Amino acid sequence: MPEPPATTISSGAAPALDRLTGRIERRARGRSPLLRMARTAGAAACVRESARFAANELFRSGTRTYTLRQRDLQALIRHPLLDAFVLEEIFRARTYEPPPEVSERIAGLGRPPHVLDLGGHVGLYALYALTLFPDADIVSWEPDPRNAEILERVRSLNGLELSWQVVRAAAGTEEAEVDFVSAFQLSGLADQHAATAVDHQALVDDSLAFLGASQMMQPVSVRVAQRDALPDMCAADLVKIDIEGAEWHLLADNRLKGMKAQALVLEYHLEACPAPDPMAHLEQLLRAAGYRLVPQGHAYHGAGTAWAVRADA
Numbered sequence: 001m002p003e004p005p006a007t008t009i010s011s012g013a014a015p016a017l018d019r020l021t022g023r024i025e026r027r028a029r030g031r032s033p034l035l036r037m038a039r040t041a042g043a044a045a046c047v048r049e050s051a052r053f054a055a056n057e058l059f060r061s062g063t064r065t066y067t068l069r070q071r072d073l074q075a076l077i078r079h080p081l082l083d084a085f086v087l088e089e090i091f092r093a094r095t096y097e098p099p100p101e102v103s104e105r106i107a108g109l110g111r112p113p114h115v116l117d118l119g120g121h122v123g124l125y126a127l128y129a130l131t132l133f134p135d136a137d138i139v140s141w142e143p144d145p146r147n148a149e150i151l152e153r154v155r156s157l158n159g160l161e162l163s164w165q166v167v168r169a170a171a172g173t174e175e176a177e178v179d180f181v182s183a184f185q186l187s188g189l190a191d192q193h194a195a196t197a198v199d200h201q202a203l204v205d206d207s208l209a210f211l212g213a214s215q216m217m218q219p220v221s222v223r224v225a226q227r228d229a230l231p232d233m234c235a236a237d238l239v240k241i242d243i244e245g246a247e248w249h250l251l252a253d254n255r256l257k258g259m260k261a262q263a264l265v266l267e268y269h270l271e272a273c274p275a276p277d278p279m280a281h282l283e284q285l286l287r288a289a290g291y292r293l294v295p296q297g298h299a300y301h302g303a304g305t306a307w308a309v310r311a312d313a
Contacts (some may be wrong), residue, residue, distance in 0.1 A: 171246065
């Protein structure tokens with residue numbers, strides 16, 4: 001979960017709130033209350049009900065409905081703290097904004113893309129994809145029961161049951177029942193959570209200290225279904241992967257050579273990587289599957305995002 005840079009302004013965010021967020025960020029310098037105000041203002045800028053969003057985030061708790069600024073799509077946000085940062089990450093910091101080469105390739109399909117969303121959380125990436133590709137078909141995988149409930153409600157709220165499928169399962173390379181740590185946007189497989197939790201805690205200690213007592217930092221252990229994600233990966237046009245360290249298992253599967261996707265974007269986690277040089281290992285795995293990295297991405301505490309396109313296109 002990156003901390004959005006103050007200089008990044010989304011075309012879909014409210015300009016006045018964006019400028020306010022930038023000013024607060026520059027003054028904060030590690031001061032937790034100001035950082036929380038900055039994060040709240042940045043997230044509030046992404047929805048049309050900005051004032052109500054900010055009041056709910058700072059002073060109330062519960063799940064509320066908002067309309068995105070970029071398109072008449074509705075999102076559900078759990079207050080306080082649980083989802084606001086993902087909203088800001090995606091719609092203000094634009095962590096998943098496609099590089100020009102990716103946009104050109106998707107446009108070159110001549111039809112709406114089939115988007116696979118591994119790590120669907122509460123549907124915010126899927127909603128962002130729909131602002132880019134309004135007629136896209138989307139399949140979101142989400143194993144966390146608490147997240148999946150909100151994800152399905154968001155799908156129904158927008159009347160997208162026919163074009164947006166939700167799979168309540170962890171993405172893996174085989175069918176199984178697995179131990180899972182339910183921690184909202186920090187959720188992940190139990191065997192990966194210990195590694196990624198170190199980086200998440202470093203981020204909290206360094207710049208998001210006000211999260212320390214929140215529900216985000218109080219995980220719950222559950223058993224969930226794991227399903228083989230490779231068939232869906234091979235059938236998609238655009239693949240997004242954000243599965244808190246489990247991405248390395250998927251990328252190492254030889255069946256990736258059968259993927260037809262024009263592009264993929266993933267959040268990678270350094271501590272969960274089985275190789276000493278994660279970026280070299282990532283490039284090697286993608287090259288073996290027929291993909292090459294595109295020079296656009298974000299790096300932050302122990303993780304980052306990376307884009308890749310088919311090398312033979």
